[in-house]
Amino acid sequence: MTALFGELLVTRARTHRHDRWTRTQLDTYQQRMLARLRDHAGRHSPFYADQHRGMQSASLAQLPPLTKTQLMAQWDRLVTSPVLRLDSVTRRLQDLESLGGDPGQPWQGRWWTAATAGSTGQRGVFVWNRREWIRILSSYARVNDWAQVKVGPRRPVPTAIVSTRNPAHQSAVVGASLRNPLAPTLRLDATQPIEALVEALNRFQPRLLVCYASMLTPLAEAQTAGNLHIAPEKVITASEEQLPPARRAAIDAWGVQVIDTYAATETATIASTCSHGSMHLYEDFVIIEPVDSAYRPVPDGQLADRLLATVLFSRTLPLIRYELTDSIRLATEPCKCGLPFRCLDTVAGRTEATLRMHSRTGEPVRVQPGLFHDALEPVAVHGWQVQQTTEGITVRIVDPDRQVDLHQITRRLRAGLAAAGVSDDIHVDITAVQGLARTPLGKAPLIIGQKQERPGGEGSR
Numbered sequence: 377m378t379a380l381f382g383e384l385l386v387t388r389a390r391t392h393r394h395d396r397w398t399r400t401q402l403d404t405y406q407q408r409m410l411a412r413l414r415d416h417a418g419r420h421s422p423f424y425a426d427q428h429r430g431m432q433s434a435s436l437a438q439l440p441p442l443t444k445t446q447l448m449a450q451w452d453r454l455v456t457s458p459v460l461r462l463d464s465v466t467r468r469l470q471d472l473e474s475l476g477g478d479p480g481q482p483w484q485g486r487w488w489t490a491a492t493a494g495s496t497g498q499r500g501v502f503v504w505n506r507r508e509w510i511r512i513l514s515s516y517a518r519v520n521d522w523a524q525v526k527v528g529p530r531r532p533v534p535t536a537i538v539s540t541r542n543p544a545h546q547s548a549v550v551g552a553s554l555r556n557p558l559a560p561t562l563r564l565d566a567t568q569p570i571e572a573l574v575e576a577l578n579r580f581q582p583r584l585l586v587c588y589a590s591m592l593t594p595l596a597e598a599q600t601a602g603n604l605h606i607a608p609e610k611v612i613t614a615s616e617e618q619l620p621p622a623r624r625a626a627i628d629a630w631g632v633q634v635i636d637t638y639a640a641t642e643t644a645t646i647a648s649t650c651s652h653g654s655m656h657l658y659e660d661f662v663i664i665e666p667v668d669s670a671y672r673p674v675p676d677g678q679l680a681d682r683l684l685a686t687v688l689f690s691r692t693l694p695l696i697r698y699e700l701t702d703s704i705r706l707a708t709e710p711c712k713c714g715l716p717f718r719c720l721d722t723v724a725g726r727t728e729a730t731l732r733m734h735s736r737t738g739e740p741v742r743v744q745p746g747l748f749h750d751a752l753e754p755v756a757v758h759g760w761q762v763q764q765t766t767e768g769i770t771v772r773i774v775d776p777d778r779q780v781d782l783h784q785i786t787r788r789l790r791a792g793l794a795a796a797g798v799s800d801d802i803h804v805d806i807t808a809v810q811g812l813a814r815t816p817l818g819k820a821p822l823i824i825g826q827k828q829e830r831p832g833g834e835g836s837r
């Protein structure tokens with residue numbers, strides 16, 4: 377067992393005690409951690425020293441938000457370690473991708489690095505010290521703890537992960553750091569043909585299956601068809617929105633609980649499913665503020681355009697009110713499981729976009745992801761994808777057994793767009809496909825705007 381793994385066990389046990397905290401204990405802890413973070417950032421980051429000057433007594437909500445564009449432009453002033461420079465960390469990540477190597481081994485003996493996918497075309501570059509990295513590992517470990525995945529010396533957990541094998545991706549770095557005999561891991565690339573995935577999974581026989589949410593349906597259908605025969609005790613989805621038909625297909629195929637997680641490279645896990653099936657925020661790791669497009673707070677129960685994340689354990693690249701462009705809604709009702717953490721109702725738009733279209737008179741119309749979910753989900757149960765084009769939209773409907781009525785789908789979609797005020801001269805092109813178009817990282821975004829990362833596109837990750 378590595379030293380890192382030993383330290384993780386200690387932190388994990390400490391973190392586990394937070395589950396039994398009262399809300400007051402959690403609030404007190406958050407405030408203490410936030411004060412430490414602000415103090416550290418103000419003293420060691422030239423960027424924050426400028427940005428927060430004279431605001432020591434201001435509340436968190438009064439501090440300026442930080443966008444990814446700002447972060448990347450100001451990286452060398454934002455970082456708190458004078459030995460770190462954006463160009464050398466970027467080079468390290470490029471070397472890992474082009475030359476290979478073990479991403480779990482710390483760079484220069486002390487730094488762990490990862491890059492984000494860049495759904496807006498810009499790549500984010502992140503670096504953590506040992507203490508931060510252990511916090512990140514313990515945040516991912518909590519997903520399994522809450523999912524009640526039992527592990528012990530006589531009960532190893534063979535884990536299959538169907539996502540990306542890119543060594544610059546945080547999940548690959550996490551996986552490589554945790555390599556140990558109790559959790560033998562098989563990493564598969566979601567861009568591989570389904571037959572190859574099925575064969576590898578049949579050979580490996582995972583106790584735990586972790587996959588992109590968009591891989592649930594094809595894998596569950598392979599199981600139901602009798603090609604895939606695995607018996608995972610839990611299924612965990614990550615990186616993409618878990619849709620109800622996909623969840624039902626997985627429950628039908630394996631008869632197990634399907635855990636949902638919401639995570640980002642910048643924050644590690646933000647929320648995951650508890651034993652009662654609710655998504656709880658990891659509020660002892662990160663403070664989440666749902667806001668509208670002008671950064672005004674959005675109340676619980678309403679869909680927010682984006683969120684601001686303050687990563688309480690961040691020190692090397694302190695993240696205070698860092699903008700994530702996911703659209704979330706906090707629950708108004710508490711969960712009955714007893715965890716002190718608030719619940720997340722929805723993460724709509726983790727991999728999707730609000731599309732800009734126009735009305736009959738040429739006025740701009742914003743088309744929310746919900747319109748497509750409502751129109752397509754009930755009828756396109758094997759999966760769907762909407763991509764904006766210069767003339768309108770292309771809709772791909774996964775239809776393996778040719779049973780989907782494309783005319784009905786066109787009518788539903790047209791009616792939804794008309795109700796939203798979209799002009800009827802928008803071109804709607806619907807095609808039946810065998811599988812969804814995937815990005816170089818293997819993700820299958822549901823709604824792709826014109827400026828977003830394109831499946832099969834180049835350069836973006």
Ligand SMILES: [Zn+2]
Pocket residue numbers: 650651652653654656711712713714715
């Ligand atoms: Zn709960």
